[in-house]
Amino acid sequence: MTREASSAVGSGGPAVLDAAPARLSVDGATKTYGGAVALDDATLRVGAGEIVALVGHNGAGKSTLSKIISGYERPDTGVISIDGDVVHLRSPKQALGEGIALVPQQLAVIGSMTVQQNLRLGLGAAPHDLEAVAERVGLRSALHTRLDRLGPAAQRLVMIGRSLLRRPKLLILDEPTAAFSVAETERLFAIIRDLTAEQISIIYISHRLEEIIAIADRVVGMSQGRIITQLSTTDLTTDQLADIIAGGADAHAPEAQGEVTFVPADATPVSDRKVLEVTGLRTAAKAGAATFTIRSGEVVGLTGLVGAGRSTLLNALWGAGAPVLEGSVAVEETPFTPSSPRRAMARGLVLIPEGRQRTSLIPGMTVRENAALPTSRRRRLGPTPFLDRRRERQEVASLLADLDTKPDRAVDMPIHALSGGNAQKVVLARWLMMPSDVVLLDEPCEGVDVRARNEIHAVLRRLADQGKGVLVSSSDVEELVEATDRILVMRDGEIVAELAGPSMTVERVNRACL
Amino acid sequence: MLTEHPADPTKRGTMSTTTNSADDVARSAAADAHTHDVPEPRSVVLRRRFGPWGVPVIMLLMVAVFQSQNSTFLTVDNVWTILESAALPAMVACALTVVLVMGEFDLSVQAVAGFATTTFAALMANWNYTTITAVVIMLAVGLAIGALTGWLVAYQGLNALVVTIGSASLLNGGEFLVSDSKSISTGIDPAFVDFVRSDLVGVPVLVLIAPLVAAVLWAVLDRTALGRELRAIGANREAALFAGVNVRRTILIGFVITAFVCTMAGMFYTGRAGQAYPMTGLQVLLPSFSACFIGAAMFRVGEFNIPGTVVGAVLASMVPNGLLLADVSGYSTYFFQGGILILAVGFARIVAGGRRSR
Numbered sequence: 001m002t003r004e005a006s007s008a009v010g011s012g013g014p015a016v017l018d019a020a021p022a023r024l025s026v027d028g029a030t031k032t033y034g035g036a037v038a039l040d041d042a043t044l045r046v047g048a049g050e051i052v053a054l055v056g057h058n059g060a061g062k063s064t065l066s067k068i069i070s071g072y073e074r075p076d077t078g079v080i081s082i083d084g085d086v087v088h089l090r091s092p093k094q095a096l097g098e099g100i101a102l103v104p105q106q107l108a109v110i111g112s113m114t115v116q117q118n119l120r121l122g123l124g125a126a127p128h129d130l131e132a133v134a135e136r137v138g139l140r141s142a143l144h145t146r147l148d149r150l151g152p153a154a155q156r157l158v159m160i161g162r163s164l165l166r167r168p169k170l171l172i173l174d175e176p177t178a179a180f181s182v183a184e185t186e187r188l189f190a191i192i193r194d195l196t197a198e199q200i201s202i203i204y205i206s207h208r209l210e211e212i213i214a215i216a217d218r219v220v221g222m223s224q225g226r227i228i229t230q231l232s233t234t235d236l237t238t239d240q241l242a243d244i245i246a247g248g249a250d251a252h253a254p255e256a257q258g259e260v261t262f263v264p265a266d267a268t269p270v271s272d273r274k275v276l277e278v279t280g281l282r283t284a285a286k287a288g289a290a291t292f293t294i295r296s297g298e299v300v301g302l303t304g305l306v307g308a309g310r311s312t313l314l315n316a317l318w319g320a321g322a323p324v325l326e327g328s329v330a331v332e333e334t335p336f337t338p339s340s341p342r343r344a345m346a347r348g349l350v351l352i353p354e355g356r357q358r359t360s361l362i363p364g365m366t367v368r369e370n371a372a373l374p375t376s377r378r379r380r381l382g383p384t385p386f387l388d389r390r391r392e393r394q395e396v397a398s399l400l401a402d403l404d405t406k407p408d409r410a411v412d413m414p415i416h417a418l419s420g421g422n423a424q425k426v427v428l429a430r431w432l433m434m435p436s437d438v439v440l441l442d443e444p445c446e447g448v449d450v451r452a453r454n455e456i457h458a459v460l461r462r463l464a465d466q467g468k469g470v471l472v473s474s475s476d477v478e479e480l481v482e483a484t485d486r487i488l489v490m491r492d493g494e495i496v497a498e499l500a501g502p503s504m505t506v507e508r509v510n511r512a513c514l
Numbered sequence: 515m516l517t518e519h520p521a522d523p524t525k526r527g528t529m530s531t532t533t534n535s536a537d538d539v540a541r542s543a544a545a546d547a548h549t550h551d552v553p554e555p556r557s558v559v560l561r562r563r564f565g566p567w568g569v570p571v572i573m574l575l576m577v578a579v580f581q582s583q584n585s586t587f588l589t590v591d592n593v594w595t596i597l598e599s600a601a602l603p604a605m606v607a608c609a610l611t612v613v614l615v616m617g618e619f620d621l622s623v624q625a626v627a628g629f630a631t632t633t634f635a636a637l638m639a640n641w642n643y644t645t646i647t648a649v650v651i652m653l654a655v656g657l658a659i660g661a662l663t664g665w666l667v668a669y670q671g672l673n674a675l676v677v678t679i680g681s682a683s684l685l686n687g688g689e690f691l692v693s694d695s696k697s698i699s700t701g702i703d704p705a706f707v708d709f710v711r712s713d714l715v716g717v718p719v720l721v722l723i724a725p726l727v728a729a730v731l732w733a734v735l736d737r738t739a740l741g742r743e744l745r746a747i748g749a750n751r752e753a754a755l756f757a758g759v760n761v762r763r764t765i766l767i768g769f770v771i772t773a774f775v776c777t778m779a780g781m782f783y784t785g786r787a788g789q790a791y792p793m794t795g796l797q798v799l800l801p802s803f804s805a806c807f808i809g810a811a812m813f814r815v816g817e818f819n820i821p822g823t824v825v826g827a828v829l830a831s832m833v834p835n836g837l838l839l840a841d842v843s844g845y846s847t848y849f850f851q852g853g854i855l856i857l858a859v860g861f862a863r864i865v866a867g868g869r870r871s872r
Contacts, residue, residue, distance in 0.1 A: 318756070320755055320756055340758075341755065360753050360756065361753060362746045363750060364749050364816070369742060372742075373743075373754075373757045374758045374759075385738045386733070386737045386738055387738060387739060387742070430757070
C-alpha cells in the first residue's frame with residue numbers, strides 16, 4: 001500500500017488525484033544543521049483540497065519539513081513547486097505570497113488587543129473580507145472583545161484567521177489542538193473541511209492519533225528526517241498508526257548510528273529508601289497531576305512528547321516555575337513544600353535545568369565563577385566574607401578533570417570559550433559540588449555529542465551508586481532506555497505509564513507517549 | 515586541542531594595578547586560544563586587541579592638549595586639585611557601579627547625596643545634634659532610603675528608572691523641608707569641616723578616603739559571594755535564580771549599598787563646602803554615569819567595574835579643570851562630558867560587541 005501510494009504520486013505525471021499538477025510538491029529536500037541531518041531526501045505531494053497529516057516522534061523532521069515548505073528555512077537541496085511552478089522560497093513572507101501559510105505551535109497573539117485588531121496585524125488596510133473570515137472561524141460575534149478574555153482555542157482560531165486573510169492555497173497547522181476541548185476540536189475540523197471544499201490544502205501536524213484518523217485523507221510518517229510511510233487513512237486504525245510512529249523509532253536504533261555504547265543499566269542495588277516522593281502534584285501550567293517515587297540508588301528516566309509538562313514539573317519542584325496548586329512532595333520521607341531553589345537546595349534537591357545558555361551559564365564570568373556560583377558561600381576564608389579562591393580553583397579544576405572537560409586548563413577561561421558539551425560539564429560540576437540526595441536533570445544531553453553524553457550518563461550512574469536518587473528528563477527515548485533503570489512517561493502533566501525491566505523498550509515507551 | 519599559547523603581549527589589564535593579574539593572564543590566554551580555534555576576520559582581531567586602549571589613549575591626548583594650552587595643568591598642585599575634586603564624584607560613581615553591575619539603574623544617586631548634604635547640616639545646625647549622632651542618624655537614613663528603593667524594585671517589581679526618578683524628586687523636596695529653604699552656613703561642626711579639608715602627609719584627606727571606599731566596593735564585587743551574585747544577576751538573571759541566588763534580596767542589598775555610599779559622599783560634601791543650601795549639593799548625575807560607562811570601556815571591557823569607574827571619575831573631573839585653565843568658556847564642559855560619554859560607550863560596544871553575544 002505504501003509502495004503503491006508513493007510510486008503513484010512519485011512519478012509526478014498525470015496520475016492519481018487529478019490531471020492537474022499537485023498543489024504542493026517537494027522533491028528530494030534535504031536539510032542539515034552542522035553535520036546533523038534533519039531532513040533526508042524528502043519527497044511529498046499534496047493535492048488541491050487534500051488534508052495530509054504529518055506524524056512521527058520528536059525530532060523526526062516534521063517541523064524541519066514544514067519550515068522548508070513555509071519559507072522559514074531553505075533546503076540544502078531539493079525543489080519545491082506549487083501548482084506545477086517551481087518556487088524558491090527565501091522567506092516566510094515570500095511563501096505567503098506564493099500561497100503557503102504556517103500556523104505555528106506557539107501562540108503569537110496580543111492579548112491586550114481585540115480579535116479584530118489581532119486579525120489585521122501586519123496587514124495595511126483593513127481587509128474587506130475580514131468579517132467573512134471572522135465568520136468562518138466562528139469569531140464574528142467576538143470581533144471587538146479583547147483576546148485575553150477568550151480562551152486558548154479562540155486565540156488559535158485568530159491565528160488561523162490571520163493566515164486565511166492572506167488567501168492561502170496551502171495551510172500548515174502545527175499541533176493546532178494542543179489546548180482544545182473535544183467540542184473545540186470538532187469546530188476546528190468543521191472549519192478545516194469547509195476550507196478543503198474551496199480546494200485549500202492542509203498539512204496537519206499532530207500527535208493525537210484519533211484526530212488524525214478523523215480529519216486526514218492521508219498520513220505521512222516520518223522518522224530520523226526521512227519519510228518512511230504514506231498511507232490513506234481510510235482503513236487505518238489508531239493502533240496501526242501508533243505502530244507506524246513507534247516502529248519508525250526502532251528502525252533507527254542508536255546502534256545503527258555508529259558506536260554508541262551506553263552505560264548498561266545493570267542491577268545496581270536499589271534500596272527501598274524513598275528519596276523523593278511526589279503525590280498528585282499539579283501546577284498552574286498543566287491539567288494533569290503527577291505521582292511518582294524515586295528511590296535511593298536508581299536512575300529514573302522521564303519522557304513524553306514536547307509540551308507534556310516535564311520541565312514544568314521539574315521547575316515546580318525546584319521552586320522556580322509555575323506555582324504548585326495541589327499535591328504533596330516528600331524528600332527523604334519528610335514533607336517538603338517547593339518554594340525557591342534555595343530551599344530546595346537546603347533540602348538536598350538539585351536541578352540541572354533545560355537550556356543551559358538561558359538557565360545556567362553566566363556570560364562574562366569564568367568557568368570557575370560559573371561552577372562555583374551556588375556554593376560560593378561555603379568556601380570563605382575563615383570568618384571573613386571573602387572567597388577562598390585557591391580552594392575554589394582546586395575543587396573546580398579537579399571536578400572538571402574528573403569529567404574530562406576540554407580544554408584541560410579550562411578553569412580560568414571565560415565560559416563562552418567552551419563548546420556545548422564542555423559547558424554542560426561545567427554546569428554538572430556546579431551541582432556536583434552541592435551536597436544532595438536527589439539530582440534532577442532536564443535534557444542534560446541537549447546539544448551534546450555522543451561521547452559527552454555517555455560520560456554524563458556514567459556520572460549519573462556513579463551518583464546513584466553513592467545512594468542518591470537521579471531523575472533524568474529527555475525526549476531521546478533510546479538514550480533513556482539504554483541508560484536508566486526505569487522510565488516514567490508523562491502526558492499533559494500526568495505520569496501515564498511506568499516501564500521497567502523487559503517491558504522497557506523504545507517501541508513501548510514511544511507508544512506510551514502518544 | 516587548545517594547549518599552550520604565548521601570553522598576549524598587549525593583554526588587557528597591564529594598565530590596571532588593582533585587577534588580579536592571574537585572572538587577566540587567563541582571560542587573555544583564553545581569548546587568544548579562542549581566536550586560534552575559530553579563525554576570525556582580521557578586523558575583529560584588531561579591534562579586540564586595540565579597543566581597550568581607546569579610552570586611555572583619548573585621556574592621554576586630552577592631557578597633552580590641556581598641557582599645551584596651559585603649562586600649569588600638569589603641576590603637582592593642579593593634579594591634587596583635580597584628584598580632590600574627583601574624590602566625591604568618584605565615590606558616588608562607585609556606588610552607582612554596584613547598581614549597574616546587577617543590571618539595574620539608579621537615577622537618585624545625586625538626590626541621595628544632596629539630601630544627605632543638607633540634612634546632615636540641618637541636624638547639626640538646626641537641631642543641635644552632635645556630629646557623631648548626626649553621622650549615625652544620616653547613615654541610618656541612607657540605609658532606609660536604599661532599602662525602600664530596593665524593596666520597591668526587587669519585591670514589588672517596579673521599574674528602577676521610574677522609582678529612582680520619583681525618589682529623587684521626593685528627596686529634592688526633602689532638602690527644602692529640612693533646611694526650611696534657607697542656606698545653612700553656621701552651626702556646622704568646624705572640626706568636621708577642618709578634617710575634610712585637611713591634608714594628611716601632603717595628600718588631601720578626601721583623596722585618601724575615596725580610594726579606600728572604592729577598594730572596599732571593589733573587594734565586595736570581586737572577592738565575595740555577594741559580589742558574584744550581584745554580577746550573576748546582571749549578566750543572566752534567570753540563570754542566577756535557577757542557581758539558587760536569592761535574586762530579590764540581593765537586588766535590595768545592592769540598592770542599600772549604593773544609597774549608603776552616596777549618603778557618605780553627601781556628608782563629606784557638607785564638610786568640604788562648609789555650608790549647605792537646598793539643591794546645591796554634589797552635581798554628579800551625568801559625571802557619575804559617564805564615569806561608570808567610561809569605566810566599562812576599560813579593564814574588564816563590556817562590564818562595569820570599580821577600577822574603570824575610578825579612572826572615569828578622574829577623567830570626568832579633569833575635563834572642566836583643563837578647559838578652565840585653557841580659558842575656554844565654561845559651557846563647553848557640557849559638550850566635552852557628553853561627547854566623551856558617548857565615545858566611551860561606543861568603544862565598549864565595539865570591543866565587547868562580538869564577545870558578549872551568545
